[in-house]
Amino acid sequence: MKYPVYQPALTGREKEYVNECLDSTWISSKGKFIQAFEQGFASYTGTKYAAAVSNGTVALHLAMLALGIGEGDEVIVPTLTYIASVNAIAYVGATPVFVDSLPDTWQIDPADVKRKITLKTKAVMAVHLYGHPCQMDEIVAICKSNRLFLIEDCAEAIGSSFNGKKVGGFGDISTFSFFGNKTITTGEGGMVICANETLLDRVVHLKGQGLAKHRQYWHDIIGYNYRMTNICAAIGLAQLEQVDTFVQRKKEIALLYQALLENTAYAFHTAHPSVVHTYWMCSILVPDSSHRDPLRLHLEKQGIETRPLFYPVHTMPMYGKTYTAFPVAEDLGWRGLNLPSYPGLTDEDVTFICEAIKSFKP
Numbered sequence: 001m002k003y004p005v006y007q008p009a010l011t012g013r014e015k016e017y018v019n020e021c022l023d024s025t026w027i028s029s030k031g032k033f034i035q036a037f038e039q040g041f042a043s044y045t046g047t048k049y050a051a052a053v054s055n056g057t058v059a060l061h062l063a064m065l066a067l068g069i070g071e072g073d074e075v076i077v078p079t080l081t082y083i084a085s086v087n088a089i090a091y092v093g094a095t096p097v098f099v100d101s102l103p104d105t106w107q108i109d110p111a112d113v114k115r116k117i118t119l120k121t122k123a124v125m126a127v128h129l130y131g132h133p134c135q136m137d138e139i140v141a142i143c144k145s146n147r148l149f150l151i152e153d154c155a156e157a158i159g160s161s162f163n164g165k166k167v168g169g170f171g172d173i174s175t176f177s178f179f180g181n182k183t184i185t186t187g188e189g190g191m192v193i194c195a196n197e198t199l200l201d202r203v204v205h206l207k208g209q210g211l212a213k214h215r216q217y218w219h220d221i222i223g224y225n226y227r228m229t230n231i232c233a234a235i236g237l238a239q240l241e242q243v244d245t246f247v248q249r250k251k252e253i254a255l256l257y258q259a260l261l262e263n264t265a266y267a268f269h270t271a272h273p274s275v276v277h278t279y280w281m282c283s284i285l286v287p288d289s290s291h292r293d294p295l296r297l298h299l300e301k302q303g304i305e306t307r308p309l310f311y312p313v314h315t316m317p318m319y320g321k322t323y324t325a326f327p328v329a330e331d332l333g334w335r336g337l338n339l340p341s342y343p344g345l346t347d348e349d350v351t352f353i354c355e356a357i358k359s360f361k362p
Contacts, residue, residue: 002303003340004350006181007280010235012242017234031230037237041176041191044240045158045168049200050193050229052236054179056155059190060088062159063224064304066192066202067149069094073122075151078108079312081127082330083175084110085153086313091311094122098314100326105272106130110138123149126158128167129310130269131183131280131340138169151175154282155190158183163274168193173203180339183246183280184233226229247278249343253350254276254279257339260354282341283309284357289334291362296337298360304353309336327348327358 005228016315021027034052040049041067053059069075071093081100089096099112107130113124124143126134143150154160154168155177168174173196178189192203192294206215210223239246254277267285271277286292296306312329313319338355 001300001305003305003345003353004342005305005307005340006342007345008180008185008244009246009345011196012172012238014235014238017238018077018231021231021234023050023213026230028229029227031233032176032236033233035229037228038191038192039239040237040240044243045166045174045193045249046167047174047193047194049197050191051200051207052204052233053190053226054228054232055188056175056182056190057084058207058224058226059175059177059192060084060151062093062192062203062206062224064088064092064094064150065206066173066199067123067151069122069149072120073199074120074153075123075125076113076116076121077313078127078129078329079314079326080106080332081129082310083313083316084155085127086319087123088332089125095120096313096319096328097121098312098319099325101129101332103250105132105330106269106332107134108139110135110142113139113142117146117148120312121146121148122165125153126155126171127155128160131160131278132155132269132271132281133157133160133162133167133275133277135163136167140170140218144299146288147356149173155182157244159276159277160278161276169195172301173195176249177238178236182221183278184236184243186236186239188320189228189232189236194205213306235325246343250279250282250341251277253341253343253345254282256347256350257276257282257284257354258347260351261357262354264358266357274341279341283336283337283338285335286337287335288362292335292337293362295357295360296360299353299356302356304356305340307338309333311336 151176152171
C-alpha cells in the first residue's frame with residue numbers, strides 16, 4: 001500500500017540508543033534507558049511519577065488493580081473506544097457501564113455519565129479518542145462530587161491538552177500506549193502515570209511479579225510480568241525527543257485535510273476551541289453509512305489504506321448481551337473513517353488522497 005494509515009517515523013537517535021543497549025548487554029527489564037524514559041515522560045506530561053510497562057492494555061489493567069477496582073464495582077466507559085479500554089475493566093471482574101458520545105467532539109458525554117452513576121460506580125474512564133481530549137472540566141467535577149476515581153486512557157492522545165493542561169494530568173491515574181501506530185512508539189509498550197506515590201508503588205509492585213521491595217526473590221502478592229525492556233525504552237526515549245515535531249506535523253496534515261475537504265459531503269473531525277487535538281488519526285464521516293465501505297474500496301484501488309472508526313463496544317457479542325441504544329456512538333461508528341496521518345506524509349500526498357476521496361461517486 002503506497003499510503004498506509006500509519007507508519008512510525010524512526011528518524012532520531014533510535015539506532016544509536018538501541019546499539020548502546022546491545023553493546024552494554026542490558027537488553028531486558030533493567031538498564032539506564034528505562035528510568036530515563038520514565039523521567040522524561042513524567043516531565044513531558046507534567047506529572048510526578050511514571051512507570052513504563054510492556055503495552056497499553058496492561059497499563060490499563062494495572063490502573064484498575066492499583067485503584068482496587070474489582071468484583072461488584074462498576075466503571076463508566078464510553079462505548080465508542082478501542083476494545084482494550086473495556087477489556088481492562090472485565091479483567092478485574094468489574095462491570096463496564098457504557099455511555100454515549102458527544103456528536104461534535106466524539107468524546108464521552110458528561111450528561112450520560114451523570115445518568116449512569118449508581119451506588120456501585122467506582123470510577124469513570126475518560127478515553128481521549130483519536131487525540132481529541134474529553135471535556136475534562138465537567139468530567140473532573142462529576143468525579144469529585146460523587147467521590148469517584150478518574151482514569152484517563154490517553155493511548156491515542158500524547159501531547160493533547162484541555163484548557164492548556166496536558167491530558168494524563170487530570171486523572172487519579174492515567175495510561176498511554178506506544179504501539180507501532182501511536183504518535184511515539186516503542187514497538188510495543190505503555191506507561192502509567194500518576195501524582196500519588198502510593199499508587200506508583202502499587203503499579204511497580206504489581207508489574208514486577210509482586211516482588212517485595214526490600215527482600216530479594218521474595219514475592220508477597222500475586223503479580224504480573226508487565227515490565228518494559230531497556231531496548232524498548234531506548235526507542236521510546238529517542239521518540240520522546242521528537243514528540244513535538246511529530247505532533248506539529250500531524251496537526252499540519254489535519255489542517256490540510258480539513259481545508260481540502262471543505263465544502264464537500266465529508267465532515268472532518270475538528271478540534272473544539274478549548275483543546276489541543278493531536279490528531280492521532282485524521283478521521284472523517286461519510287454522509288451515509290452505506291457509502292463507507294465502497295469509499296474504502298475506491299481508495300484501496302488507488303493505494304490508499306483506510307480503516308473504520310472503532311465499532312461501539314456494546315455491539316460486540318461479549319458485551320452486548322442486553323440491548324441498549326447509543327445513537328451518537330453508533331452513528332459515528334458506522335459512518336467514520338480513518339485516513340493516512342503519519343508524520344512522513346507530504347502535502348502532495350494529502351492532496352492526492354483528498355482528490356481521490358472527492359472523485360468517489362456513491
